[in-house]
Amino acid sequence: MKIAVCIKQVPDSWAEKKMVNGTLDREGVDAVLNDLDEYAVEEALRIAEAHGGNEEGGANSVTVISMGPERATEAIRKALSMGANDAILISDSALAGADAITTSAVLAKVIETGGFDLVLCGTESTDARMSVVPAMISARLGWAQLTFAGSVVVDPAASTVAITRVTDAGVDSMGASFPAVLSVIEKINEPRYPSFKGIMASKKKTIDVRDCAAIGISVQGAWSLVADSASRPARAAGIKVTDSGDGGKELVDFLAGKKLI
Amino acid sequence: MSNVFILVDLQGDAVSKTTAELATAGARMGDVTAIVVAAPGKSGAIVSALTGPISSAICIESGDLATHGVPAYADLISQIVIEKKPSALLIASHAFGKEIAARVAIATDSGIITDAVDVAADGTATQLVFGGSTTVHSKISHGVSIMTIRANTIEANNAPASPAVENIIKSVSDVAKKATITSTQPFVKGGRPELTEANIVVSGGRGTNGDFAAVEGFADALGAAVGASRAATDAGWYPHTHQVGQTGKTVSPQLYVACGISGAIQHRAGMQTSKTIVVVNKDAEAPIFDIADFGVIGDLFAVLPKATEGVIARKS
Ligand SMILES: Cc1cc2nc3c(=O)[nH]c(=O)nc-3n(C[C@H](O)[C@H](O)[C@H](O)COP(=O)(O)OP(=O)(O)OC[C@H]3O[C@@H](n4cnc5c(N)ncnc54)[C@H](O)[C@@H]3O)c2cc1C
Numbered sequence: 001m002k003i004a005v006c007i008k009q010v011p012d013s014w015a016e017k018k019m020v021n022g023t024l025d026r027e028g029v030d031a032v033l034n035d036l037d038e039y040a041v042e043e044a045l046r047i048a049e050a051h052g053g054n055e056e057g058g059a060n061s062v063t064v065i066s067m068g069p070e071r072a073t074e075a076i077r078k079a080l081s082m083g084a085n086d087a088i089l090i091s092d093s094a095l096a097g098a099d100a101i102t103t104s105a106v107l108a109k110v111i112e113t114g115g116f117d118l119v120l121c122g123t124e125s126t127d128a129r130m131s132v133v134p135a136m137i138s139a140r141l142g143w144a145q146l147t148f149a150g151s152v153v154v155d156p157a158a159s160t161v162a163i164t165r166v167t168d169a170g171v172d173s174m175g176a177s178f179p180a181v182l183s184v185i186e187k188i189n190e191p192r193y194p195s196f197k198g199i200m201a202s203k204k205k206t207i208d209v210r211d212c213a214a215i216g217i218s219v220q221g222a223w224s225l226v227a228d229s230a231s232r233p234a235r236a237a238g239i240k241v242t243d244s245g246d247g248g249k250e251l252v253d254f255l256a257g258k259k260l261i
Numbered sequence: 262m263s264n265v266f267i268l269v270d271l272q273g274d275a276v277s278k279t280t281a282e283l284a285t286a287g288a289r290m291g292d293v294t295a296i297v298v299a300a301p302g303k304s305g306a307i308v309s310a311l312t313g314p315i316s317s318a319i320c321i322e323s324g325d326l327a328t329h330g331v332p333a334y335a336d337l338i339s340q341i342v343i344e345k346k347p348s349a350l351l352i353a354s355h356a357f358g359k360e361i362a363a364r365v366a367i368a369t370d371s372g373i374i375t376d377a378v379d380v381a382a383d384g385t386a387t388q389l390v391f392g393g394s395t396t397v398h399s400k401i402s403h404g405v406s407i408m409t410i411r412a413n414t415i416e417a418n419n420a421p422a423s424p425a426v427e428n429i430i431k432s433v434s435d436v437a438k439k440a441t442i443t444s445t446q447p448f449v450k451g452g453r454p455e456l457t458e459a460n461i462v463v464s465g466g467r468g469t470n471g472d473f474a475a476v477e478g479f480a481d482a483l484g485a486a487v488g489a490s491r492a493a494t495d496a497g498w499y500p501h502t503h504q505v506g507q508t509g510k511t512v513s514p515q516l517y518v519a520c521g522i523s524g525a526i527q528h529r530a531g532m533q534t535s536k537t538i539v540v541v542n543k544d545a546e547a548p549i550f551d552i553a554d555f556g557v558i559g560d561l562f563a564v565l566p567k568a569t570e571g572v573i574a575r576k577s
């Protein structure tokens with residue numbers, strides 16, 4: 001099986017984020033691998049390992065695909081040190097400030113030419129928080145959509161994949177033939193820490209960096225335009241009381257004062 | 262006047278409270294048509310349950326929805342959007358709604374905005390990003406304005422609706438049938454209000470130590486929904502469907518009460534835009550106090566029962 005994992009480099013969740021000219025200022029903050037994508041990397045490795053492994057020249061391979069600035073190679077290295085085989089980074093100044101429509105077009109274009117059986121994504125990028133890219137990739141490629149997977153079972157001989165889809169509404173069992181686009185929820189597994197060996201090995205793995213011309217796509221510019229943005233005043237420090245018997249009563253008085261009860 | 266579509270939001274076969282909020286937002290931009298996509302024989306009852314400023318309804322029924330899910334819904338909606346050319350399409354902002362919006366955007370060559378908390382007459386959406394620290398105004402510049410709107414953020418006009426109904430027959434394209442749903446277990450809804458729709462949410466975390474009775478008691482006194490931190494859902498103390506946060510639900514109630522929750526960034530991501538935040542935590546240093554309007558440093562097992570009594574006393 002050829003498995004692709006879409007990963008994004010995002011600002012560290014704890015970093016203070018700012019908008020500059022209508023897009024997120026990515027320069028001024030620490031960047032990390034989107035933690036929700038680590039589950040997708042882990043699941044891809046587990047699928048490969050359950051069916052003959054992903055050793056060089058073996059039955060399966062796991063390719064990491066990312067769109068982002070050059071420095072996204074740091075996040076990619078993490079996925080490679082977890083055990084992914086190789087990576088493709090699409091990096092182009094024309095892609096700065098890309099929206100989900102463009103991101104999905106770029107990722108779909110790369111996936112389409114890669115001969116993959118399965119594409120795994122996280123459920124959400126922690127910066128954009130849109131949760132739309134996996135469905136968009138599936139729609140663009142006309143591949144089966146198996147998103148919000150809480151468990152994945154692959155049958156390489158039959159070229160089929162089955163998942164349980166876990167959402168607000170309930171749990172569905174669903175399946176499809178290859179090729180398919182999956183997203184995995186964070187309850188699916190516990191991502192491994194890169195081993196020392198994995199970190200050393202990752203240094204020799206290839207990251208194929210391509211620009212828009214190389215993948216044969218021309219960028220149209222975002223279709224959702226930010227008119228303005230403003231920092232909201234931080235929540236003013238509220239009232240804090242120590243319970244010495246009437247904390248509950250004081251709480252109720254506060255709610256009553258606010259006309260909340 | 263321009264024609265604005267809203268996708269009627271359902272919980273099972275029932276029309277959710279969010280639907281009237283979508284209609285209210287849509288009516289600012291134009292004449293609202295409610296799109297009802299339902300299993301065979303179900304759309305009539307859904308239309309008669311609609312409220313809000315809705316002038317017409319388009320119903321489309323299909324037996325393929327239950328077996329093919331999101332792509333099937335999106336395919337039927339895309340066909341209607343391409344035919345009727347509305348200026349905007351408003352959808353509720355949850356996992357299902359966002360995936361439909363995503364696929365319709367691709368099928369109709371349109372831009373998309375998710376998680377709007379307000380929409381103006383000219384189609385400008387307001388979003389709160391980066392954990393609510395930044396307000397962004399944005400607008401779609403291409404195709405149909407496809408926007409998903411967060412529940413409970415727009416005050417709904419709930420006047421009864423008596424829309425002109427058009428029934429449309431369409432079939433789901435083969436490409437939208439590539440994945441098949443073989444079984445469905447809907448989550449059973451308890452007696453309490455739905456988390457994302459509730460005006461008040463009372464949540465419990467690791468501090469409950471698995472005993473949610475005090476949290477539920479306070480929630481019931483307030484007529485509130487019950488939420489939980491991931492620590493509580495992971496431990497199996499409360500169902501995952503009640504998880505609030507990055508990988509759970511995003512709530513924006515009038516009042517959010519966090520009990521025995523430390524306030525990790527992933528939890529805050531789902532509740533930070535609540536209008537008023539109240540905290541009960543025995544650790545005065547817990548980061549959740551930084552965003553609290555009112556905080557009690559104390560043991561939830563002592564504070565909540567007293568507060569529950571207090572609320573009941575005031576109500577009687
Ligand atoms: C990828 C990822 C996604 C995540 N998504 C989510 C998410 O969606 N939602 C979420 O909530 N978390 C999420 N988390 C987890 C998050 O990082 C925290 O671990 C979690 O929110 C902690 O839950 P807690 O506050 O209940 O527990 P803790 O952090 O252990 O805090 C418990 C608090 O209870 C207090 N306490 C203890 N006993 C009492 C008592 N008797 N009375 C009063 N106070 C008491 C303690 O002082 C402490 O502050 C995610 C993490 C990751 C890595």
Ligand SMILES: Nc1ncnc2c1ncn2[C@@H]1O[C@H](COP(=O)(O)O)[C@@H](O)[C@H]1O
Nearest residue numbers: 006007067121122124125130131132133
């Ligand atoms: N720039 C990107 N490069 C690679 N994968 C991405 C990118 N943006 C989003 N994804 C994938 O799509 C998922 C959902 O992202 P989003 O729709 O932005 O919330 C992420 O978890 C990633 O797996």
